[in-house]
Amino acid sequence: xxxxxxxxxxxxxKVKFINRGEMKERIVDIYVSxxxxxxxxxxxxxxxxxxxxxxxxxxxxxxxxxxxxRRPSGVAAxxxxxxxxxxxxxxxxxxxYYSNISKNSSAEIDQLQTSYNTITKERGQLQTSYNNLTKERDQLQNSYNTITKERDQLQTSYNNMTKERDQLQTExxxxxxxxxxxxxxxPEAWQKFESSWYFLSTETKTWKESRQDCLERGxxxxxxxxxxEQTFLFNLKKRVWIGLTDSDSEGTWKWVDGTPLTTGYWYxxxxxxxxxxxxxxxxxxxxxxxxxxxxxxxNDLSCAENLHWICEKVV
Ligand SMILES: [Ca+2]
Ligand SMILES: [Ca+2]
Ligand SMILES: [Ca+2]
Numbered sequence: 226x227x228x229x230x231x232x233x234x235x236x237x238x239k240v241k242f243i244n245r246g247e248m249k250e251r252i253v254d255i256y257v258s259x260x261x262x263x264x265x266x267x268x269x270x271x272x273x274x275x276x277x278x279x280x281x282x283x284x285x286x287x288x289x290x291x292x293x294x295r296r297p298s299g300v301a302a303x304x305x306x307x308x309x310x311x312x313x314x315x316x317x318x319x320x321x322y323y324s325n326i327s328k329n330s331s332a333e334i335d336q337l338q339t340s341y342n343t344i345t346k347e348r349g350q351l352q353t354s355y356n357n358l359t360k361e362r363d364q365l366q367n368s369y370n371t372i373t374k375e376r377d378q379l380q381t382s383y384n385n386m387t388k389e390r391d392q393l394q395t396e397x398x399x400x401x402x403x404x405x406x407x408x409x410x411x412p413e414a415w416q417k418f419e420s421s422w423y424f425l426s427t428e429t430k431t432w433k434e435s436r437q438d439c440l441e442r443g444x445x446x447x448x449x450x451x452x453x454e455q456t457f458l459f460n461l462k463k464r465v466w467i468g469l470t471d472s473d474s475e476g477t478w479k480w481v482d483g484t485p486l487t488t489g490y491w492y493x494x495x496x497x498x499x500x501x502x503x504x505x506x507x508x509x510x511x512x513x514x515x516x517x518x519x520x521x522x523x524n525d526l527s528c529a530e531n532l533h534w535i536c537e538k539v540v
Contacts, residue, residue, distance in 0.1 A: 419454070423458075424439070424537075424538075425535055426533045431530065432530075436534075442538075444536040448468050459513060463515065467512070467535065468482075469511040469523075470510050471509050478496075491521065492521040505527065506527045507527065509527075509528055510526055510527070511524070511526070512524055
């Protein structure tokens with residue numbers, strides 16, 4: 226190794242130069258410093274160009290220093306360095322750009338997240354409102370259905386009542402017509418006085434049989450309400466049964482409709498319930514006698530006696 230270091234260096238290299246348009250070969254001496262070689266470093270004796278040294282012709286040896294910008298490798302290195310610098314600047318620019326984009330994107334993501342959260346919250350509120358509205362709508366629908374059902378029922382009841390009213394009006398009109406006809410003409414054997422019709426029998430019966438006959442005619446034994454009616458009946462000049470009796474309770478006189486007697490047209494000393502004479506028996510029914518005065522003509526008599534009778538029908 227030491228032999229190689231201290232060996233005679235090959236000082237001759239052939240290089241090509243361009244001088245004044247001619248290609249000349251020169252011998253370039255390259256000196257290598259032994260100290261430099263020891264340190265592992267190399268140095269090169271630079272060439273001496275034709276411009277700085279006299280042209281001694283082929284075979285001359287010179288020590289020259291070549292300027293780096295004139296060396297293709299130097300220019301290439303410079304270009305490469307510039308390219309690296311530009312590339313590095315580009316990378317840094319890209320990094321800064323994407324860093325800003327990342328920051329902006331992060332801010333936008335935060336804003337979007339906030340907006341998303343807000344919208345989600347509003348959506349929940351809207352959903353709650355929607356559910357409440359749906360519930361209220363269902364309740365209203367139920368109320369509406371109930372009211373509709375009740376309305377239909379009322380409508381049905383109204384229709385039925387209207388129908389019944391029409392039927393009653395028709396019946397009323399029919400009855401009114403019949404009444405009008407009845408008022409115009411009395412049934413055969415009946416006579417009218419004031420607001421009643423009166424039927425005077427042509428045969429005689431007991432008080433009970435007489436009343437049954439009146440009921441079969443749609444009437445009842447006469448009820449005397451005042452002086453005029455009493456006088457009218459007296460003037461018929463018949464001993465007749467009237468609808469008054471104390472058969473339920475002795476001395477308590479009641480009309481056949483159950484009303485108590487208020488004004489009696491007795492002649493003295495009637496009513497005597499037979500006057501204590503066994504042959505008269507119990508006297509619980511009332512007749513109008515014709516041998517007395519019109520307003521003092523009543524006598525109580527045994528209900529088993531046979532007399533004419535008077536039926537009354539109020540019209
Ligand atoms: Ca009467
Ligand atoms: Ca009596
Ligand atoms: Ca009597």
